[in-house]
Amino acid sequence: MLAMALEQAGFCVRGAEDAQQAQALLDELPPDLIVLDWMMPGLSGVEWAKRLRRDERYREIPIILVTARGEEEDKIRGLETGADDYITKPFSPRELAARVKAVLRRAGRPGGEARVAQGGILLDMEQHRVSIDDQPLVLSPTEYRLLEFFMTHPDKVFSRSQLLDQVWGRSTYIEERTVDVHIRRLRRVLAEYGREEFVQTVRGFGYRFSASA
Structure with missing residues (x-):
């Protein structure tokens, strides 16, 4: 339910059932933010958050702790793990999306703002509109x-x-060739404005978006 709510708010979401699965996803592709349930099966969310804060690779990733514990001592304990925010059940999907945007904005991470600009391309994520040089x-x-x-996620290489x-x-179970087809279509649109080189092929790895020279 939370994944669906955040996706409707414009975020790309990956879900994990426990800390072990979450760690595997983290090692594969670090996210911009983690929404973490306190009462996960096995290793608790609080204990996993402590481990992340001790790991220099992940200590800067913002964490929002989700829990049914509403007592002040529990909130303090949760924040002492290094969590950036704390939200108590029950809460509305709109509140969670607002908290996520606020934490991303404070951390200076993508998704914290409704608009993203790269190389003359302006992306409005609230209205789902794109313009190039005001066109x-x-x-x-x-x-x-x-x-x-x-x-x-500019200047990062992603596999198909x-x-x-x-x-x-x-x-979704579709072939990886589907990615190539949509990459070509996206480049074709960007080519009309001389921006096709922003979507780059990294041979042997995948694709990268870069508006830098």
């Missing part, structure tokens, strides 16, 4: 999601399987 861009829903993911997971979702 509206017409994209299919998939092309939009692909461009949104690229622009919120990673793009499938992030843009199409893990529950």
